[in-house]
Amino acid sequence: EIEELEDGCSWTWTTQNGVEGYKVISKKNGNSIFLPFAGYYDGKDNYDEGHYGRYWVGQINNSQNDGAYFLSMASDYSKREVINWYRYHGFTIRAVMDK
Numbered sequence: 001e002i003e004e005l006e007d008g009c010s011w012t013w014t015t016q017n018g019v020e021g022y023k024v025i026s027k028k029n030g031n032s033i034f035l036p037f038a039g040y041y042d043g044k045d046n047y048d049e050g051h052y053g054r055y056w057v058g059q060i061n062n063s064q065n066d067g068a069y070f071l072s073m074a075s076d077y078s079k080r081e082v083i084n085w086y087r088y089h090g091f092t093i094r095a096v097m098d099k
Helices: 002-008
Strands: 009-016 019-026 032-036 041-043 045-047 052-060 067-074 077-084
Touching: 002 077, 009 032, 032 067
Parallel strands: none
Antiparallel strands: 009 019, 019 032, 041 045, 052 067, 067 077
16 A cells, blocks of 8 residues: 555645644545644654654565554655554554545
C-alpha cells in the first residue's frame, strides 16, 4: 500500500480544516486521502504536531521484537521514507477500506 501511495499518486501540501498535511490523489482512479501532520505521542505528550506525519505501515520488524515500520514525512522537506522505530510510540494509523 505504501508503494502504491508513493508510485501511483500525486502529493500536494495543503491545509484542511486548519490542519496541515498532504492530499494524496491516485493517478489511477482519482480517489484521494488526506494525511495530516499529527506528530506523535510518547506517553501523554504530543510531539512535532504540524511538522511531521508518521504513519504505521502494518509491518513489524521481525529482527527487532519491539520494532515496526512507519512512513515518515516532514514539513520542511519533501523526502518521505519508510523506517523502523519502537512500537510503543503513538504514531498515526491510516484508516483504509478495501472494496
